[in-house]
Amino acid sequence: MAMPKQPASNRSPGRPRDAGAAPALLDAARSLVIEHGYEAVSTQMIADTAGVARQTLYRRWPGKAELVLDAFLQSVMQDEAVGDQPFEEELRRFLQHLFRNLRRDGGAIRSLIASAQRDAAFLETFRTRFALRRAEIVKAILRRAVASGELPAEADIETATTMFHGAFWYRLLLGQPLDDVFIERLLRLLCAGLRAEPETLQR
Amino acid sequence: MAMPKQPASNRSPGRPRDAGAAPALLDAARSLVIEHGYEAVSTQMIADTAGVARQTLYRRWPGKAELVLDAFLQSVMQDEAVGDQPFEEELRRFLQHLFRNLRRDGGAIRSLIASAQRDAAFLETFRTRFALRRAEIVKAILRRAVASGELPAEADIETATTMFHGAFWYRLLLGQPLDDVFIERLLRLLCAGLRAEPETLQR
DNA sequence: ATATATAGTAGACTGCTGTACCTTTATTAA
DNA sequence: TTAATAAAGGTACAGCAGTCTACTATATAT
Numbered sequence: 195m196a197m198p199k200q201p202a203s204n205r206s207p208g209r210p211r212d213a214g215a216a217p218a219l220l221d222a223a224r225s226l227v228i229e230h231g232y233e234a235v236s237t238q239m240i241a242d243t244a245g246v247a248r249q250t251l252y253r254r255w256p257g258k259a260e261l262v263l264d265a266f267l268q269s270v271m272q273d274e275a276v277g278d279q280p281f282e283e284e285l286r287r288f289l290q291h292l293f294r295n296l297r298r299d300g301g302a303i304r305s306l307i308a309s310a311q312r313d314a315a316f317l318e319t320f321r322t323r324f325a326l327r328r329a330e331i332v333k334a335i336l337r338r339a340v341a342s343g344e345l346p347a348e349a350d351i352e353t354a355t356t357m358f359h360g361a362f363w364y365r366l367l368l369g370q371p372l373d374d375v376f377i378e379r380l381l382r383l384l385c386a387g388l389r390a391e392p393e394t395l396q397r
Numbered sequence: 398m399a400m401p402k403q404p405a406s407n408r409s410p411g412r413p414r415d416a417g418a419a420p421a422l423l424d425a426a427r428s429l430v431i432e433h434g435y436e437a438v439s440t441q442m443i444a445d446t447a448g449v450a451r452q453t454l455y456r457r458w459p460g461k462a463e464l465v466l467d468a469f470l471q472s473v474m475q476d477e478a479v480g481d482q483p484f485e486e487e488l489r490r491f492l493q494h495l496f497r498n499l500r501r502d503g504g505a506i507r508s509l510i511a512s513a514q515r516d517a518a519f520l521e522t523f524r525t526r527f528a529l530r531r532a533e534i535v536k537a538i539l540r541r542a543v544a545s546g547e548l549p550a551e552a553d554i555e556t557a558t559t560m561f562h563g564a565f566w567y568r569l570l571l572g573q574p575l576d577d578v579f580i581e582r583l584l585r586l587l588c589a590g591l592r593a594e595p596e597t598l599q600r
Numbered sequence: 601a602t603a604t605a606t607a608g609t610a611g612a613c614t615g616c617t618g619t620a621c622c623t624t625t626a627t628t629a630a
Numbered sequence: 631t632t633a634a635t636a637a638a639g640g641t642a643c644a645g646c647a648g649t650c651t652a653c654t655a656t657a658t659a660t
Contacts, residue, residue, distance in 0.1 A: 209605080305515065360560065602660085
């Protein structure tokens with residue numbers, strides 16, 4: 195179906211993989227899941243749409259969850275830029291961008307989180323390729339705030355990042371709205387805690 | 398298998414339900430899931446262990462998730478007592494008790510959260526029968542802290558509760574440890590935010 | 601050319617959830 | 631006693647993910 199006719203000296207023997215299959219599967223998975231939802235899309239549908247046998251999918255990914263994760267990773271990982279605004283504004287922009295993306299991809303993300311609960315190997319993949327990388331963006335914003343003196347040196351960045359992500363995961367997983375009101379209330383409480391943290395525990 | 402021989406005037410006609418089937422299914426579901434994990438336990442295994450046909454399970458619950466939720470609801474809902482300690486201590490005890498329970502039930506809870514992502518009807522059940530009731534306990538502790546003057550009247554209880562639960566959901570779902578260190582760091586940051594909240598936004 | 605190795609397609613297979621159906625059993629109503 | 635009703639058990643079914651196998655196609659190595 196493709197033409198991998200490169201002379202290619204140092205390659206293993208055997209028929210080479212069709213270079214078009216993976217992109218076709220990723221595209222098919224992404225658009226089908228966006229249109230019908232993760233549960234309503236079968237691997238057979240994805241393979242048919244990509245014009246490929248189902249086995250070809252399983253030769254490239256361990257399962258449906260890994261394929262769909264790859265299919266959505268790009269679009270979810272594009273708001274990584276850390277600007278030079280005050281950290282609270284940086285966090286606000288992070289959430290605004292994220293929540294806009296989640297209106298389209300939220301259903302897929304929820305299903306991937308669900309898949310990670312039922313498959314330990316996929317949990318590890320999801321954790322390292324998605325969750326930890328997302329968390330790192332927020333940690334970078336907070337570390338920069340500490341370096342610039344916006345936050346005290348003792349600020350607990352690790353826990354703040356967990357609370358930050360946990361808060362909207364919780365609302366996402368319970369089907370509660372992720373809107374601007376929530377952003378402001380979350381930022382207000384979290385930033386108050388981060389700024390006040392050192393002189394705490396006095397009572 | 399039982400003997401529901403009550404004369405029972407006002408009852409609908411037809412064979413009465415076996416009163417022992419539901420408890421037997423709940424017991425079987427709970428112990429099997431604790432022993433083997435949610436995914437490894439099939440409805441057939443549960444029914445066999447309960448000494449009942451699989452169809453009898455589906456006559457009482459819409460599906461596996463609802464049954465297992467009922468099977469674990471009791472043990473997870475028993476730390477509701479609100480004492481009269483300072484609110485931070487109340488929250489600490491809440492988390493300590495919860496994390497102890499989660500060492501046994503955490504796998505089941507994770508699978509139930511996962512099921513709720515794939516089944517809108519079960520999400521609603523899980524939300525109202527589990528998540529909102531758990532959240533209400535924490536809200537009650539915080540409301541009491543406001544009433545007693547421990548926290549300012551403007552404290553954002555709703556958002557604090559979301560961050561509180563979100564934080565350990567996040568760690569639970571990512572397979573990260575839920576230990577005493579995490580409890581102290583979570584409480585410190587959250588309580589600092591709640592106490593400092595009113596005079597925030599000054600910068 | 602020939603052997604070897606691997607990808608591709610197609611279909612069968614297992615075990616799962618949830619549903620449908622059939623027959624038997626226990627109860628109420630007439 | 632008989633009819634109606636609904637639960638119980640058991641089997642079959644559809645649709646799914648993931649595995650396996652047989653056969654074909656395409657590359658490298660000799």
